[in-house]
Amino acid sequence: xxGVSQTPSNKVTEKGKYVELRCDPISGHTALYWYRQSLGQxxxxxxxxxxxxxxxxxxxxxxRFFAVRPEGSVxxxxxxxxxxxxxxxxxxxxxxxxxxxxxxxxxxxxRLTVL
Amino acid sequence: xxxxxxxxxxxxVQEGDSAVIKCTYSDSASxxxxxxxxxxxxxxxxxxxxxxxxxxxxxxxIAVTLNxxxxxxxxxxxxxxxxxxxxxxxxxRGPSGYALNFGKGTSLLVTP
Numbered sequence: 001x002x003g004v005s006q007t008p009s010n011k012v013t014e015k016g017k018y019v020e021l022r023c024d025p026i027s028g029h030t031a032l033y034w035y036r037q038s039l040g041q042x043x044x045x046x047x048x049x050x051x052x053x054x055x056x057x058x059x060x061x062x063x064r065f066f067a068v069r070p071e072g073s074v075x076x077x078x079x080x081x082x083x084x085x086x087x088x089x090x091x092x093x094x095x096x097x098x099x100x101x102x103x104x105x106x107x108x109x110x111r112l113t114v115l
Numbered sequence: 116x117x118x119x120x121x122x123x124x125x126x127x128v129q130e131g132d133s134a135v136i137k138c139t140y141s142d143s144a145s146x147x148x149x150x151x152x153x154x155x156x157x158x159x160x161x162x163x164x165x166x167x168x169x170x171x172x173x174x175x176x177i178a179v180t181l182n183x184x185x186x187x188x189x190x191x192x193x194x195x196x197x198x199x200x201x202x203x204x205x206x207x208r209g210p211s212g213y214a215l216n217f218g219k220g221t222s223l224l225v226t227p
Contacts (some may be wrong), residue, residue, distance in 0.1 A: 004158070031213065040215030042121075042204050045160065054212060091158055103149070104215060106158030 004107035006092050007078045013082055021077040021110045025094030033104065034067055036092040043091055047052070049075060050097060080110050082114045117142040117209050121218025128195055129226055135200075136221045138205035139187040147208040148181060148188045149215065154201045163190070195225045 005024040013019055025032050030051055035043035044051075045059040052072045060066075069075040079086055089109040095102040118141040129136050140225075146167040150158035165172045165179045167189065172179050176195075181188040192199055202222050206215040 033214070035217075040220070042119075042206075042219045043215075045214045045216065050213075056211070058213075068183055093158075103161045105165070106151075106160070108156065108158045 004092055004094055006090075006107035006110050008056075008110055010106065010113075012109045012115065014115050015082060015084060017082050017114075019079045019082055019112060020021055021079075021090050021092075021112070023075045023077070023092030023094075023107060025073065025075070025107055026091070029070065029085045029094035029096055029105070031095045031097030031102070032069060033095075034075070034077050035093065035106075037089045037109070039090055046077075046090075079112075082112075084114050086113055103114040117123060117145060117207055117216040119205060119207050119218040121205050121221060123213065124219065125224075127224045127226065130195060132195055134190075134192045134195055134199070134223055134225075136190045136203055136205070136223075137187060138189070138207075138218050139185075140187045140207040140216075141186070141210060142207070142209050143183075143186060144210045145207040148179070149206050149208075150177075150179060150190050150199050151204045151206065151217075152201045153204065153220070159204055192223075195223075197225050197227055200225045215217060 007022045032049040034046040038041045048056045049069045064080045067077045091109045093106045094103040121138045149164035149213045152162045153159045184223040206220045
């Protein structure tokens with residue numbers, strides 16, 4: 001079956017612009033995660049959804065970042081007034097969602113470059 | 116929050132040799148420790164994991180050991196092959212039961 005799908009794979013934007021990154025998780029996975037990976041670093045947790053609700057958004061760096069998952073499947077990460085420091089690969093992962101179990105399945109990421 | 120330290124940051128071995136990557140974690144309540152392999156331009160992929168009630172787990176050429184007292188765990192790859200070349204990440208999951216905290220990664224190069 002299909003894995004986690006992320007679009008776009010690459011996005012180049014100018015400082016100050018608005019960006020949306022989309023994640024389509026594995027069918028049937030109720031848990032969805034967004035991570036950010038800077039060059040040479042490990043993935044950094046941003047936000048976790050269980051179903052439609054954001055169960056933990058403690059990793060979002062500031063109020064320019066927001067994510068939604070309105071129907072409990074596809075999620076969109078939204079970044080307002082982008083800054084050069086936002087440049088990174090944004091990874092989405094999904095899992096079956098059972099607490100304390102479950103492998104995270106990652107997509108290939110969306111590479112964001114802010115000029 | 117949980118802090119995961121990983122070393123070395125780079126590791127170069129000859130084909131057929133063994134490779135060992137070590138991680139430490141800070142939260143003694145962490146109970147799940149996966150290892151992910153990331154190839155260039157791809158997302159991380161789980162290669163092996165271990166839970167806190169087990170001290171060692173092996174899957175063919177890959178093994179993971181966990182020392183809960185010392186709060187460290189290690190990845191062992193035997194008989195390395197060029198296709199093992201990638202970046203490897205350790206991670207720990209705390210009692211919340213969902214979010215993984217990752218180390219900074221080890222870039223492994225296996226030379227023929």
